Amino acid sequence: IGMTPEHAIQNAILLACGHGNTTLFRCNTGLGWAGKSVRRGDGSVLVHDARPLHAGLCTGSSDLIGWRSVEITQEMVGRRIGVFVALEVKSATGRTTVEQRRFIDAVRAAGGIADVVRSVDDAAAALSCAGRC
Helix, strand or coil: CCCCHHHHHHHHHHHHHCCCCEEEEECCCEEEEEEEEEECCCCCEEEEEEEEEEECCCCCCCCEEEEEEEECCHHHCCCEEEEEEEEEECCCCCCCCHHHHHHHHHHHHCCCEEEEECCHHHHHHHCCCCCCC
């Protein structure tokens, strides 16, 4: 199975921007099933007493999350704080969902860094790295 364009962009962003003052993680979301699993003779697995298992932050959470360490105001000179980062990675033609837009808006409203990015340059600009993270 080949890598999707968005996956390739995510990997490039993680390599280029996920170091120094910025820490990034891949944030997968999804639904699976948990319970007592029984492997059958044909290789399939049957799950008894199945219950849904929701993985990830929330519906609409961004593909890459983390923090960017920044130095802050005069009274706290020398201290560093982490600013939450949420980057929604899309291909050149990819579109955000309503839930993804809401997540980005909520992060921004709380003072975090959040944006839709389509390249390493977009991610660097969102992180204010002047082209180099």
